[in-house]
Amino acid sequence: MTHPDMPALFRISAPGKRVCFWGAPAHVPPFRSLAEGLEATGANTGNLFIGHGLFHGTDCAHKAFHPGFGAIPAERLHEHFDMLFVPASNFVGNGVDLTAHAEYFARTKLPIFCFGLGSQLRPGEAPALKPGTEAFLRLMAERGGSIGVRGAFTAEVLWDMGIRNTSIVGCPSLLGLRTTTLERLAAATPSRGRMAVNFSNNVRRHALHPEAMRACENALLQRLLGENAYYVLQNEQPEMEFLAAMAEGRADRASAAARSIAELFDVSATREDFRSFVERRIRVFFSVEDWVGCMATMDVSIGSRFHGNVAALLAGTPALFLVHDMRTRELCELLRVPHVMLDRPLPAEEILERAAEVDYGPFLAQFRRLGIEWRLFLERNGLGLGFHQMEVPQQVAA
Template sequence: MKNILIRSNLSPFDTFDATKVILENSIGGNVGNLVYQYSVFRTFLKENTTITPDYYDFNPSRADEINEKYDCYVIPLADAFRQSFVPSLRKYTQLIKKLKIPVVVIGVGLRAPFEPDLNKGFDFDNDVKNFVSAVLEKSNMIGLRGEITSDYLSQLGFKEGVDHTVIGCPSMYTFGRELNIRNTSITKDSMVTVNSSPLSPRHVHDFIHRGMKEYSNHYFIPQWKKELLMTYVGAPSVRDDNTKYPQKMSDKVYMENRVRYFLNVKTWIDFIKKADLSFGARLHGNITATISGTPSLIIPKDARMRELTNYHGLTHIWAGDITEDTKLSDVIEKSDFHSPEKKQAQNFDHFIDFLNKNNLDHIYKETNNPAHIPFDKQLALVDHQSPVHPISGCSVEEMVTRWERYYPAANIKQDQQLKNQQKKIKKLEGNLNRKSVRATLKAANFIAEMKRK
């Protein structure tokens, strides 16, 4: 029996409800994180394998426990090379240095502007160097999301093809070597799923808004945790910036009950399979459609989306090519929705080669088309939570149920956090008092010594 520890705060077999997901941040701030983690679970789960989520507990003090319990630590990451992730990167580095088992990083990327100047470097360069060096002591090679990240690590002194290689996003390999994107007839009556990012430029929000008007049978699929909170209990609003991004409960798409927030990948895939098109500015919102066989159009907004769009051949329109006159129907007319299929086989083979170089066991070891997939068998036994509909579209009874479920639990969590903060403050005060006493005694002894002289 092999025991794998995986970086994940939610197993595909967990059935956390909205309250638990919100209060424990089981999605790491963005439900899109679940998609690439889902893929890694499916790829590595075999009859003789147990996969355990670390539930984002990567405290260096766990090193002895991890060494004792697990045979390998698999760390799928997104755009972890960014300033806001530095504290976590440092903790991971400390932990990895203490581990005696293999540690494999799958799919890490750099967060940077659409056209980054890698020669200038970043404030977190040393932290990235330390992290990558620690990982390479525990594995043969690190897997990157795209060429921009590869160029960045090469700038830092790591060798492409030796220390690191581009594998793209593991989510693209969820169902193996083949992609089969459906030929759908996209008409004004088609069901369309929409995703967007508050961080996209205003003109991209305008384009998405116009597209939703063109295709009225649409469903908006938000991904931020704060959007789940607003969808579930009605407040607070996500933003207030006068853009056309759906950001408050009074927005039309919420009031018309055309929002679905997914708590797991299984129901997300099942829903998006019914659509004729997915479009928007979210990476995993559109990748979920792509691996489900649904035509998808992505609007990359930064380097991390750009490098993945290029590597996987995702059907796209660049934000810089969008004007106030750009219509979604015209873009659809010119788009090749089968573009991702053309790169899939070669990318998948390279991904499997990466896994093999790191001595990782997986379901594709013997064949690219395994007849028996343990993950699928186990997943079929799970009764997954349904997607969350906006509270504005619920019955009064459902509203009350949500409020009575969420707010008492939120108050308990808030009280616990306050108690923890008070303990920390008391500890700091104690340390300061001890330091003050030591300093006073030291000063008194110094004065007494001077007087004796």
């Protein structure tokens, strides 16, 4: 794994500013149960990479996450902070309600800097946002020089809403990349020696091709039951319930959860290799550092969770992204990371073969260009970008 003391490639500069963070969290406080820990992440452990990237990638006079709307009256927030930073996730969705947040931050006097805003809509789906959510999006547009969105699809959705001051910048989770990380990615040769896998089996309804996605994920899990593979969770409910039951010594609950997992993946719950897999090969992390550290021990990561694969990239481990919806598609297209569209049932062996052939040359070349876009984006918001010289190895340079 790359050493944590090595300088990051990019640093957001806000000299003399006191920055308040609200949005995706960077850390999880001590918790008493897996359910409590998951709630602290915003109901998805992948959110930690968004908050962690922006929080630790910012240099300023003082920074802290907002202590809660009841702790500081909105009208007095400017006495404690000079700017609001929003490490954003999929706010542009028809089921999201940000009414309370819109009302609170509208009463503050702070400029707002948003990085990583994404949409959960499908192509052609008309936005039916809750009034409070739309009000919050418009507030960020009014209070900021430019909203940082994940990709072209989200920019188009906002454009149709009349919000035009956007910058296509991807996700702040990538602020954690280091030169040594990129060097490891450039030199890596993926293998099946030790694999990490992630799935989106609980959000298949968002998929562009739900049945194809289900077939691909199920085939991949079934193929990996006998391999040296580890299934890393983000918020999959039966799997989380299984881990919680095992930790509590509740064999009855664990068996019920295992049956639910088996049903999701179309595999017999009585198979010995399945039982061994769920008992020994499922992992969940509530710390970015721990997650990245685990990924550094892997030879390759494969899956449909964007941030599950970002964990691998931050460790310098190559990943194959399985694209199932517009959220992952726009990010993969922007970053030019190796990806496969799940638009037809793919045999598991084909997915594994594609993973063995991933080429991170296009990503490394694109990342250099992305740094320039980040500089322009930050300047539009009155911020600066410091970055170290990025040496892209000649054998993979575009």
